[in-house]
Amino acid sequence: MNYLNETIDSLNYKLKSGAVSADQLAKDTITNIKKTDEKINAFITVDEDAKPAEDLDFNNKLAGVPIAIKDNIITNGLKTTAASHILYNFEPVYESTVVAKLKAAQATIIGKTNMDEFAMGSSTETSYFGATKNPWNLNKVPGGSSGGSAAAVASGEVVAALGSDTGGSIRQPASFNGIFGIKPTYGRVSRWGLIAFASSLDQIGVMSKRVKDSAEVLNVIAGADDRDATVSEKEVPDYTSFLGKDVKGLRVAVPKEYMSDAVEEGVRKAVETQIELLRANGAIINEVSLPHTKYVVPTYYIIASSEASANLERYDGIRYGYRAEAKNLDEVFLKSRSEGFGDEVKRRIMLGSFALSAGAYDKFFLQAAKVRTLICQDFDKIFEDNDVIVGPVSTETAFDLNSEISDQIKMYNNDILTISVNMAGIPAASVPAGLSETTGMPVGFQIMAKRFDEGHVFQVADFIERNNKFYEQTPAGLED
Amino acid sequence: MNFTSTIGLEVHFELKTKSKIFSPSPVTYGAKPNTETNVIDWGYPGTLPMVNKEVYRLGLMVALATHSHINPVTHFDRKNYFYPDNPKAYQITQFFKPLAENGYVEVEVHGKKKKIHIHEMHIEEDAGKNTHGTNGFSYVDYNRQGVPLLEVVSEPEMTDPDEAVAYLEKLREIVQFTGASDVKMEEGSMRIDTNISIRPAGQKELGTKVEMKNLNSFEHVRLSLAYEQKRQQEILLSGGRVRLSTRRFDTNTGKTVLERVKEGDADYRYFPEPDLPPYHIKQEWVDEIAANLPKTADERRKIYVDEYGLKPYDANVLLQNKESSDFFDATVxxxxxxxxAANWMNTQVNGYLNEKHAELKDIALTPENLAAMIKLISDGTISSKIAKKVFAETVANGTDPKKYVEENGMAQLSDESVLAPMVKEVVDANPQSVEDYKNGKDRAIGFLVGQIMKQTRGKANPKVINKLLLADLASR
Known part of the structure; x- marks a missing residue:
């Protein structure tokens, strides 16, 4: 079963009408994943025993629909590694809230997708289980850190997948793979069971080819949870209710910092085309400024790495995960961590530990926290007069495998257009804006809105999707 | 040369909650290792803490009882350190915005009253417990991981060991009577760290401090501080320098022993806990807690002595712990x-508890039964001799004294119309005793009382018998 031409609605219809059984669907899905993954390596674990829920109720849109889960989200009894050697064999004994909700909605959890180790990276090349490849061009990265989820959706292995986004980890790979991906408001989706990278920035979201499918999945996973103190109790609207609308009178802000020369020409042109589309359909386009954009990269890397340095201290080889052969206890700790973590993870642990250390705290962590407040204020100000902010997701399209992995500064700087969103905690999505004229690779159009205003994000994304119908294009890298 | 000592105390209280501070695991002292744990306590990947609100309530009670300023917005922070009993490798504590600050307790030392100020108090999670086996293995028990703690940090303003102990006694009493903690040092629900530095009298700048951790009793606090005073003085007098260090009190030798020298303050890389949003403490809630705060020991002492007329000594025995004071109040x-009630509590009840090595909550006696028994004595239904039997029954089995006395025919015979003929009969039958009595031998009365008791199987009310007997004899 390949999902390139399927939606949750079409699957729901097929299952309900008996054209295919949920059991058969799960089996065919696994067969197709195995075949496709020989090329793209999107999955770390495929659940060979994946069984649809019993007594399927097809009023549940997700009933019997196979969904893939990023491998930093806990699945009870199914190996969860965060793509790290240090958790290479970790079998959780409890369930994450999002997976519990998906199961309650009778979705079939089909497997766990590849990612950058502990979600640290923008290319899915830091995975202990090998890099994932971009279905549009197998020599290119799928982006990251949710590169496995993005490639799995783009190649039609699944109709939808969960990802997580700490600094762009859903939006950038969605952009690189020509699919839709939404990072909801911080606090919209429970983090119970999300293996923490940077707790104040991490948020689980959805990736799918079609905008509506993400709305369907977000309807299921969003909402209050008494296991996460940072999740909101705000009521969850039906996100599909924001679809099918026009954009007349919609106030759209375009930050000038997001359209600078640092953005590749092909990307900028594709994004401008979407802005013109909105304008032509009655949207009011306002050029605005996010003046603190130039500080977001260092600010983000200080905050995210500081939190990560504490979050990753627990991996010591004792209670779970990888344990190195050693002569004594101290050596167990030392060797397990030395051998269990990859270079990028170690780099961030060191950076974060330093930023929090006595003497450095005031200069780095505290300063970054202050800049974060300023970034939030930048957004608040724009949202006083605008419904959404739009721009590119990334300065570039998918780059070549192994081309940037050794140049961290360049890779970090590429996150400049996505990380502000995480620091402000607002929702944002990437919707396909066509192929770049210069590289021939997909470009993502980013849509941001106020906290808990996912509705406007869906409205604009759906409008773009309806007009450019990018979903009709098939990834070139999959052709034999 | 004279020296001035500066002593500061850090006291950890385990807060008495049913479940842990950040996880739903139960808290039971003495449970089998690792049976009261879950994925949160293990620090499993992906788990998150949720604050047990009861912890705030108990902490606020202590804050109020120590006249502390309550921070309207408080938040948790991570304190990073790597140790096997600390499964997340950070402790969730309060560093930047503790629950409360600037409190005090009032103590009396050497006949003088003094306020000892509290710098701050914060809530935090306890760590697990490491034990080292003789087989080369070490074991970790995570039952204690996540037990809620309240750490109360004094200002360093005590100047001698007696003052330190007076502060500890007062603080323990205050905390105990809020009901926030069991304050049992032997079970670790109260733990004490001390620090002490000395400096030549008149010198402004403080000396280098030495810390002592986990002292087991107030007496050890006193002895270790006194030992340190002397040791540090000798070092300074001989021209040496005190080293910033942690020392351990050796209970066998009565000396302190160097544990480790500190290069400087440990770097715990504190930062705000991102998993827990700041907590706003509503004034209405604080007011409600204040209004329902249990009476302090001082307030109770005043009632016992001034209103009930108890001797201060008896009042203090009742006030040894909150349980006994509460039990006494309920009995009254x-x-x-x-x-x-005080007499029975301080003699028979305490005696029973000591004999059984039990606490009030463990035994069958209820305040209602104790009160019922005391009423049976005061209304003359039972004699104090019978009362001992009744007490033994009700303390052991929780039997209702009134019912027990009725069912076993233990009530005293006080009815004069029944007893008078018996008295007459006994006197008639013992002319020799009458004779002896007339000749001034008072002992004869005792014999006659004994005879009547014999006939009534000990149930006759001795007071009534005495009265009737004297009247009868006088008439002859």
């Missing part, structure tokens, strides 16, 4: 005479 509330 159930209608017992306070003096009688």
């Amino acid at each position: 509330a159930a209608g017992a005479d306070p003096q009688q």
Whole structure:
């Protein structure tokens, strides 16, 4: 079963009408994943025993629909590694809230997708289980850190997948793979069971080819949870209710910092085309400024790495995960961590530990926290007069495998257009804006809105999707 | 040369909650290792803490009882350190915005009253417990991981060991009577760290401090501080320098022993806990807690002595712990005479508890039964001799004294119309005793009382018998 031409609605219809059984669907899905993954390596674990829920109720849109889960989200009894050697064999004994909700909605959890180790990276090349490849061009990265989820959706292995986004980890790979991906408001989706990278920035979201499918999945996973103190109790609207609308009178802000020369020409042109589309359909386009954009990269890397340095201290080889052969206890700790973590993870642990250390705290962590407040204020100000902010997701399209992995500064700087969103905690999505004229690779159009205003994000994304119908294009890298 | 000592105390109290501070695991002292744990306590990947609100409430009670300023917005922070009993490798504590600050307790030392100020108090999670086996293995018990703690940090303003102990006694009493903690040092629900530095009298700048951790009793606090005073003085007098260090009190030798020298303050890389949003403490809630705060020991002492007329000594025995004071209050509330209730509590009840190595909550006696028994004595239904039997029954089995006395025919015979003929009969039958009595031998009375008791199988009310007997004899 390949999902390139399927939606949750079409699957729901097929299952309900008996054209295919949920059991058969799960089996065919696994067969197709195995075949496709020989090329793209999107999955770390495929659940060979994946069984649809019993007594399927097809009023549940997700009933019997196979969904893939990023491998930093806990699945009870199914190996969860965060793509790290240090958790290479970790079998959780409890369930994450999002997976519990998906199961309650009778979705079939089909497997766990590849990612950058502990979600640290923008290319899915830091995975202990090998890099994932971009279905549009197998020599290119799928982006990251949710590169496995993005490639799995783009190649039609699944109709939808969960990802997580700490600094762009859903939006950038969605952009690189020509699919839709939404990072909801911080606090919209429970983090119970999300293996923490940077707790104040991490948020689980959805990736799918079609905008509506993400709305369907977000309807299921969003909402209050008494296991996460940072999740909101705000009521969850039906996100599909924001679809099918026009954009007349919609106030759209375009930050000038997001359209600078640092953005590749092909990307900028594709994004401008979407802005013109909105304008032509009655949207009011306002050029605005996010003046603190130039500080977001260092600010983000200080905050995210500081939190990560504490979050990753627990991996010591004792209670779970990888344990190195050693002569004594101290050596167990030392060797397990030395051998269990990859270079990028170690780099961030060191950076974060330093930023929090006595003497450095005031200069780095505290300063970054202050800049974060300023970034939030930048957004608040724009949202006083605008419904959404739009721009590119990334300065570039998918780059070549192994081309940037050794140049961290360049890779970090590429996150400049996505990380502000995480620091402000607002929702944002990437919707396909066509192929770049210069590289021939997909470009993502980013849509941001106020906290808990996912509705406007869906409205604009759906409008773009309806007009450019990018979903009709098939990834070139999959052709034999 | 004279020296001035500066002593500061950090006291950890385990807060008495049913479940842990950040996880739903139960908290039971002495449970089998690792049976009261879950994925949160293990620090499993992906788990998150949720604050047990009861922890705030108990902490706020102590804050109020120590006149502390309550921070309207408080938040948790991560304190990073790597140790096997600390499964997340950070402790969730309060560093930047503790629950409360600037409190005090009032103590009396050497006949002088003094306020000892509290710098701050914060809530935090306890760590697990490491034990080292003789087989080369070490073991970790995570039952204690996540037990809620309240750490109370004094200002360093005590100047001698007696003052330190007076502060500890007062603080323990205050905390105990809020009901926030069991304050049992032997079970670790109260733990004490001390620090002490000395400097030549008149010198402004403080000396280098030495810390001592986990002292087991107030007496050890006193002895270790006194030892340190002397040791540090000798070093300074001989021209040496005190080293910033942690020392351990050796209970066998009565000396302190160097544990480790510190290069400087440990770097715990504190930062705000991102998993827990700041907590706003509503004034209405604080007011409600204040209004329902249990009476302090001082307030109770005043009632016992001034209103009930108890001797200060008896009052203090009752106030040894909150349980016994609460039990006494309930007994009085159930209608017992306070003096009688105090006598029974401080002698028979305490005696029973000591014999059984038990606590009030473990035994069958209820305040209602104790009060009922005391009432049976004061209304003359039973004699104090019979009362001992009744007490033994009700303390062991929780039997209702009134019912027990009725069912076993233990009530005293006080009815004069029944007893008078018996008295007459006994006197008639013993002319020799009458003779002896007339000749001034008072002992004869005792014999006659004994005879009547014999006939009534000990149930006759001795007071009534005495009265009737004297009247009868006088008439002859």
